[in-house]
Amino acid sequence: MSETFEGDCQCGHCRYRIGGRSLALFACHCRECQKQSGSAFGMAFWIAPSQVELGLGELSSWTRETPTGRRMICDFCPECGTRLFHRQQGRTDLISIKPGTLDDTSALAPVAHIWLDSAQGWSRIGEECLQYPGNPEDFAPLFARWNEGREPAKPACGK
Ligand SMILES: [Zn+2]
Ligand SMILES: [Zn+2]
Structure with a gap:
């Protein structure tokens, strides 16, 4: 099932519209996410994208190495600094939206x-x-749990 995810940064300079399938939403309490969010944890909303449209301003990006030796591209608004996406270098089949930037956050639950x-x-x-x-060795249980939560009869985690 294809879904559409729309949002923007804090100042409105960067807007996005991403079509695709949601895979999982989780909270990460690592120190990198604490620093990045300036808060207690980061949230990641993983999407298998079929279409990515960016509106208004261009994004800036910063790249860091992950503990597993991959390179993560972090996209942010050059005006207000809001982090919008994380992507793994060389992968186009997965994009992580920072879910607090979505227009509608009402249905989110990690x-x-x-x-x-x-x-x-x-x-x-x-x-x-x-x-x-730490980091899950296998994300399959997260994907499975997310799918369960999306079947209408069963309540989603945290709801
Ligand atoms: Zn901005
Ligand atoms: Zn983290």
Whole structure:
């Protein structure tokens, strides 16, 4: 099933519209995500994109190496600095939207929390969510849980 995801940055300079299939939404408590968000954790909304349209201003990007030796491209608005997407260099089949930038965040609920070993001490994680001390070796359980949550009869995690 194809879905459409639309959003923009904090100042409105960069807008996006991405068509595709959502794969999983999770929260990451690693130190990189804490720094990036300036907060307690980052959120990642993984999409298998069929179409990516960018409106208005051009994005800037910054690239960092991940602990597993991959290169992650981080796209952000050059005007206000809002992070919009993370992508793995050389991969076009996966884009991670920073879900707080979506126009509609009402239906979002993470299925998992990862890197809990570095979570801030006050964090309380819903029992219903998958939990990992570090990076999941296999993301298949997250994808499966996300799909379960999308069947209308079953409640999504955190809802
Ligand atoms: Zn902006
Ligand atoms: Zn992280």
